[in-house]
Amino acid sequence: MAPAKPRSPNWVTRRQAIVDTSARIFAKSGYHGTGIAELCDANELGKGALYHYIGSKEELLAAIHDRVMDEVIRSAERVEQAGGTPRQRLTMAGDELLDIIARYPDHVWVFLHEFPALTGDRAAQFRKRRREYERSIEAIIAAGIKSGEFRKANPRLITLAWLGMHNYTYLWLKPEGKFTAHDVAKQFATVFIDGIATDHGAE
Amino acid sequence: MAPAKPRSPNWVTRRQAIVDTSARIFAKSGYHGTGIAELCDANELGKGALYHYIGSKEELLAAIHDRVMDEVIRSAERVEQAGGTPRQRLTMAGDELLDIIARYPDHVWVFLHEFPALTGDRAAQFRKRRREYERSIEAIIAAGIKSGEFRKANPRLITLAWLGMHNYTYLWLKPEGKFTAHDVAKQFATVFIDGIATDHGAE
Amino acid sequence: MAPAKPRSPNWVTRRQAIVDTSARIFAKSGYHGTGIAELCDANELGKGALYHYIGSKEELLAAIHDRVMDEVIRSAERVEQAGGTPRQRLTMAGDELLDIIARYPDHVWVFLHEFPALTGDRAAQFRKRRREYERSIEAIIAAGIKSGEFRKANPRLITLAWLGMHNYTYLWLKPEGKFTAHDVAKQFATVFIDGIATDHGAE
Amino acid sequence: MAPAKPRSPNWVTRRQAIVDTSARIFAKSGYHGTGIAELCDANELGKGALYHYIGSKEELLAAIHDRVMDEVIRSAERVEQAGGTPRQRLTMAGDELLDIIARYPDHVWVFLHEFPALTGDRAAQFRKRRREYERSIEAIIAAGIKSGEFRKANPRLITLAWLGMHNYTYLWLKPEGKFTAHDVAKQFATVFIDGIATDHGAE
DNA sequence: TATGAATGAGTCTTCATTCAT
DNA sequence: AATGAATGAAGACTCATTCAT
Secondary structure (H helix, E strand, O other), X not given: OOOOOOOXXXXXXXXHHHHHHHHHHHHHHOOOOOOHHHHHHHHOOOHHHHHHHHOOHHHHHHHHHHHHHHHXXXXXXXXXXXXXXXXXXXXXXXXXXXXXXXXXXXXXXXXXXXXXXXXHHHHHHHHHHHHHXXXXXXXXXXXXXXXXXXXXXXXXXXXXXXXXXXXXXXXXXXXXXXXXXXXXXXXXXXXXXXXXXXXXXXX | OOOOOOOOHHHHHHHHHHHHHHHHHHHHHOOOOOOHHHHHXXXXXXXXXXXXXXXXXXXXXXXXXXXXXXXXXXXXXXXXHHOOOHHHHHHHHHHHXXXXXXXXXXHHHXXXXXXXXXXXXXXXXXXXXXXXXXXXXXXXXXXXXXXXXXXXXXXXXXXXXXXXXXXXXXHOOOXXXXXXXXXXXXXXXXXXXXXXXXXXXXX | OOOOOOOOHHHHHHHHHHHHHHHHHHHHHOOOOOOHHHHHHHHOOOHHHHHHHHOOHHHHHHHHHHHHHHHHHHHHHHHHHHOOOHHHHHHHXXXXXXXXXXXXXXXXHHHHHHHHHOOHHHHHHHHHHHHHHHHHHHHHHHHHHHHOOEOOOOHHXXXXXXXXXXXXXXXXXXXXXXXXXXXXXXXXXXXXHHHHEOOOOOO | OOOOOOOOHHHHHHHHXXXXXXXXXXXXXXXXXXXXXXXXXXXXXXXXXXXXXHOOHHHHHHHHHHHHHHHHHHHHHHHHHHOOOHHHHHHHHHHHHHHHHHHOHHHHHHHHHHHHHOOHHHXXXXXXXXXXXXXXXXXXXXXXXXXXXXXXXXXXXXXXXXXXHHHHHHHOOOOOOOOOHHHHHHHHHHHHHHHHEOOXXXX
């Protein structure tokens, strides 16, 4: 791969804006269902000018993915650095995850719906980072089982349950919605952790 | 809408086979990413003949949706007819749902990824049935809360958690996979119902 | 490469006509200078229908190349089978070559001007066959030198001189032109073979 | 046409360098196959700056043509001034021509491949100078026939043979190649002039 | 002199669909 | 029932060129 050529701060700012705007459009009409012309309209740019910023449609899609993935990976790092019991760490991870989902509803929609549209290296890179995050969750759960805090079960399966419960909120969790991310996270943590715990804090 | 033309049994059988085969292709390449030519190849049919059976690409997509939705709605009816405590009914619902997901992995993938591609009446009809199913789950949960079996919480939120946990399995639950649908369902039920229950069966 | 799917005789005929018509357009405006739209006009076909026959613009270009290359290779085979002295064989080769150039002026123009536009396997295949032909000429010249009929010289260099003299006629040799291919070939043979011969038949 | 604006010596020097560098790129990728961006890269200049020097892409192409044509025309003048027998003049013309082809392989490639891309006045001007050169060769040959040095033949046809033999070397004659321009020219002269001569120097 | 953002017509190609056979 | 030729709008993307800075 040729090294990405250096760009002016103006260019970088503008590109970021385009990535965010386009995420909204992709979330509404789907990646394949959105034409370049539609993106041009939304970004108030001619085709040539748009391509000046995005390189290609798929590169734009990858940028949207990265925008979320960067945050998700960073949240996993914060959780790891924060330490605490598995219960505390899983609670924090859920809180951070739902916060991202609520703050980037469009990006996350794209992320969870359109990842099969990534190809080649971009797809590989994306899968790698996704797996990395999932493993960080699985590590917490495995630790909890090992310590006896969580009941004996297949950690991968429990992880998948947790991920499903949390990720699936992308369909309805919105910044201006009925539930706040933090409230939902708290309730989910209660349900899920009580469900897997050996002692039940609530009682 | 014009009443559906009566068709020969042969036609119906062949159409069903085409719907199933096409689900596989859509799951692999996406609805927009799949061309009619590819469907023709997969079904070993010329374009004219294919259209003889499918009417249009979107009608084919709708048929794939219906194939799953019919099963899902029917499972909800079975659950209702079976009766029992909320705990029992929720367990059964999860078992049936995962069974469908495992038996129709391609259809379900399409169902959960490509529903935004449906337009007009077809989209409305689909949303209506989907909501209907979700309400049947919510009713069980609300009943459990009312009866005191489940702890006090927003039933909609709990429903969404349950749906996320179960629906999300479409990403990894396969007929030939490591976990059977029934096993997964049992474990999910344990976790989830323990998580929301007021008394904990495990203790 | 996937095996070319079988085509109806109608399709094959029509395709051949398209190849020939398009050669004329490419010869006039150049390969890169000709748009698909222009080809559609010339062939009285819509874009979709044109692609039904050509596969891609470059495949069309390759078909034009093949049309000539097939003839050229066949002419080399005829020369070989005809036998005779090097002088006779070289004369015959020139006669056959100019005949092809005169009969396919457009194809040959494309062949000699646009071969760098071929890529990948097609380019390799083309270079291979071209070299094959050049070697058949070089073999004749080398035989003449060895037998003493032609004077001592670098056979490759003499071959290149011969090829230049003959190929370059594509710029002016036309079926309806001032000179016939056969006349030109006869005069070229006289000049060239006298130029390299050790005895001069004319005297 | 407006009179060419007067330019600083710096500008002229830089432009010449750009013309030569661009010839290399055009020779590699073709005129239509080369984008302005590629020329900018090769010349290490932004688009605006490049246009400051070249005016337009076609003007750049014309400059490449002129670079060669100027030399070719000048060589014809030198041949004329040098005088001598037709045989001597033709030998000298071949030597000069191959020298140019070997020294400007890229320019000549462009010259011989891309001249159809010139339009309007530029195309007319180019054709005029090209014809001028060809006539100077034809004049030598006609003189040789008239004087009896060359055998009776259509001078135009003999000229075309000579031009083909020499011009066609652009495909393989390179400064660092196996054959030097001077050697090739000498051998070509021997072959060609012996081929058309009435007496044969070799005997 | 030089930059690079912007234009918008143009590139080749694919699309879902129709229809005569 | 089935074929495959035809349509023409739309697909993503590149082009040569201009111009404010």
